[in-house]
Amino acid sequence: MGDGQLPLRDVVAAELRRLILDGTLQPGERLVEDRVAQLLGVSRNPLREAMRVLEAEGFLDVTARRGAFVCQLSARQAEDLFHVRMALEPLGARLAAEVEDRDPALLARAWAIMDLVRESGPEQDKDTLSNLHSELHSLIFELTRNSYLIAIAIPMVKRGQWLLRQSAPLQNPAAWSEHHGLLAAIEAGDADLAEAAARHHVLRVRNSLRPLLDHD
Template sequence: MNRVSTNPVLVGEGHRPLRDVVAAELRRLILDGSLPPGERLVEDRLAQQLGVSRNPIREAMRVLEAEGFLDVAARRGAFVAKLSAQQAEDLFQVRLALEPLGARLAASVGDPETDLIARAWAILDLVRESGPEQDLDVLSTLHTELHSLVFELTRNDYLIALAIPMVKRGQWLLRQSAPLQNPAAWDEHHGLIAAIAAGDPDLAEAAARHHVLSVRNALRPHLEPPEPLHDLS
């Protein structure tokens, strides 16, 4: 069964090339879990739901296949990709490079943007008050915003441009194993934000590195193993 958002965006009247608009909408549906890993995409159904013809759907699916969001197999169709253990490891290697750097730079800013820090604390307070029964979609959105705020605090436009897509891709990985409803998964963020607010680059960098390593170790047992190679001899 295709679980597309109950209120899909009608994109047929957009001003950008339809391929790009449709690709952006399908990417959003994948990232927010409306199209979960393993879901088969049916062109006719998507075209009807998004208010476009099949051609931009087909072109957008090629874009998402190139980005790694879709797996396309001859005679089977297109499916939302499942991240293998190796793909997740690749993502965590990038996170280990960028997130400690982002935390260090955020803590090094002489006059941190207090509204961004305040928003980070507000997110953590909201999660603590709501408890583990909070909706996964809400938690996912808040987690993405929290990690994005750290990079925005760096005021480094180049790093932000590199990091925000990584944060969103990482969020997709987290949704596949759903650790966000565990309160302990949020605890390490308190030390990270506190170190940034205190202007302690060394502590912030160490907190970010520890957090990424902790998440990686927790997720490894839940990841899809790589597809076995078939002997064609």
């Protein structure tokens, strides 16, 4: 395992995250280090480092005596997550729009994601779509150049990806259409519109997931 570019810890963390997101590792399941290390073809040291990363992101619950378990996202936790998203995502969109010397490569990549999703259509697999969605929202926070906000928001984005992956709304083209207006407002430097677009997007996603949250 490894692509020669990312640290092995990050490669292992990405694979563990994928196994949790696609349901291979179920909520509440205990991770036996030797078994997981053998599955991923790595030693225990990079695995433990990766597990610490996922613990910080909220995917794993790790204790000295009990070991590591895949976290379970309850309806209350999902609702709490949306409360945080409602605070941070509109702020991120506003700050991204207000940055005068924003990184053009980040915005170009965001538009490239939109093009890729549009061209691939609903046939794109859920894993790819959820990864692209997570990257897109992460890029918006990176555009703010606010290191404090980025440090707080990126783990939130990844945790939100877990919830979206379970409900799979991302295969609906309408779920992506709102991002176009959000990116356009950021590119135009319209902070008020970007903030409003981000808030509307979070509210719509929360409402679309309401049946899932109400039947925990």
